[in-house]
Amino acid sequence: MSVLEHNKSRLDALISSSPIASVVSDPRQRDNPIIACNAAFIALTGYAEHEIIGRNCKFLAGPATEPWLSETISSAVQRHTPVLVEILNYKRDGTPFRNAVLVAPIFDEAGDLEFFLGSQVELEAGAPMSHENRRIAAVSAVKALSRRQREVLAEMALGHLNRQIAFRLGVSEQTVKMHRALLMERLGAATSADAIRIAVEAGL
Template sequence: MENTGPFAGPDAFSGATGLLFEQAMAQTRMAVCLTDPRQKDDPIVFCNRAFENLTGYGSDEIIGRNCRFLQGPHTDQKQVSKIREALKNQSVAVVELLNYRKDGSSFWNALHLGPIYDENGELKYFFGSQWDVSEIHLAQAEERNAKAMAREVSHRLKNVFAVIGAIVNITGRSMDAPEVSRKINQRVQALGRSYEPTLDDAFLGTIEVGQAVRAVLAPYDPEGGRIIYLGNGLRTEPNAISAIGLTLHELATNSIKYGALSNDTGTVEVEWRQDNDRHHRGSLVVCWRERGGPPVDGAPDEDNGTGFRIVDTLLDHLDGTLERKWEAEGLQAEIHFPIGRAG
């Protein structure tokens, strides 16, 4: 290893121990250096090949220098202070700081440093390992930017829904059709609620189903406990959320008029899962189960209303389906989407 051999100076390991150390340091991909706090300015007395590759310096440019030579104009001095404190207290420290290579390029360095003592318990060296975590920092920065953009989109989306609502209200009043405009606005608001809590992580390309389900249904169970949620972190593409939101809105309003939410004791279970049964293999399924409502005698008139026709049309566009059955205990419904839309 030329002059990256175990140590420069009289305190070098000797014999088999030194050879093993040298071979181990030569093979590891982690950049490693040792400094000697007994010498003036705690210079580097050993570095391995990975340290040279990481920094761009040769061993002859490294040995004898304090590690601060890797710092630059944008190195965070708070992190540097943590290093100084660890050296002063002979303690272990892990910090991330911006360092600079010989060619002037920067990299994020995950530095682990700690003391090494001799057989008498006397401080002999400080050990430092360096790991280039620049890609992790870049990914985190991209994630922060994506979330900031998602928040801006969320803000603008709320404004769009508000404008749509105002237009619907004005149109309804001008046509003397306030009930029609009210129903349209309820559906617009349901769409808005389905997207609002999920936009922050929409940059991932998918949206968590449970967040949308809870947001859409929250107004129909203001005290909590009437609607029971059964699901996990299953995700689906954003386009499917609009269908889920509108469908759950129609089911909830139907339940308030005719079903389990029309009295003080009924409950609704909402479950979402990935279904692999033989009838719907490869589907995202959202189940709606009502219990404790008034007696059911066939499908109520609302079954053939405008709301469910809108839902059926939207689901058909997304290759989905809505199956409804009126059992003795209440409405049982299932929404199905192709598995390509789940994740």
Template sequence: MSVVNEGSDLNGGAGERAPVPPPEPTVPLDSISVPEEVRCLVDYSPIPAVVSDPRLPDNPLVAINDKFLEMTGYEREEILGRNCRFLSGPKTEPFLSDKIREGIDQRRPVLVEILNYKKGGEPFRNAVLIAPIFGEGDELHYFLGSQVELNGQELGPSPTRAARASELVKTLSPRQAEVMKMVASGLRNKQIAYELGLSEKTIKMHRGLVMEKLGLRSSAEMVRIAVEAGI
């Protein structure tokens, strides 16, 4: 996840940022508790991923996987309990920050390709996906954030990736695409089963078929493909 600071150079002139110590955590670290099923979303993700809790002050990170630490250069204890805005810097794009905030405020998935900064100040283009995770009664519990560091030739939103994602989704059956869309909207298996009038076992089967057919390794990848495809 990412929150923008200031600066506006979209695709060029992104110099390094002087290393900035992370802020103090907004919640006591020993008070952070995350259900195992939510923690697994990041622990088993093949790409950098985090979970934040919007019910806590300043929507802090409550789960972080090792790949995120490797990508950004931070240690887990430096950023746990803090909002993810520490990734922003002088050339981070404000209009993309607004898009992220709108997604969070509206409790819907959002995907942006934003300029972020690593711990040492090195800038990088970050394809950030943020998706809500709902509990019972449509209560917003968490946000799942996954990141992909783009190479130097990918300095903006990629129509190629969007087209590729759309083609992948077209290979799914209508029911599989429907389940994929509901997963991307933040619903869990039990909630999807209720909405569609199916058993939870059937929903798990459809999710498994989607993962197998599209060659995906995690729910985070499924959500990313769904958002890129615009479903």
């Protein structure tokens, strides 16, 4: 398998089966362009895949998008830390929508920044508690995990891979894989991206 094929396989595994609108961007390229998106992101935004790939995530911004929230995201990207904000974005047809946006770094096995994961949940109009309800549900789900599973999840949310998590927690990589599989099952997370979002929503 070529490096290109390997990376595509990794990206597909990260977001393709997620029911949450998700993208992956490449910070090693100029302007951190999107290099992968899933069907849920296409359905949410109304853009076709070829209109998404190669663009910075900021293309969803519009006239009433809050600049201070855009800056919050940009600042977290520069610091390589996960961030979750509610921001006003725009669909392809110009429809504005309130959006809970997560951006989280993903590091390679050498510990260097490799990708950014972005995921978006549309917040229902007139339901200001929808984000809070998601946070409460995430906290409850994370509390139901074992201590070690929470530790592994917290490391996942920081963008670390199994080998790095094993080193940081002082356990074997096989142990990390076991706990990772269990916590994803308990969280009902279809992908690592979904688990990372739950972790950030819960405040890990």
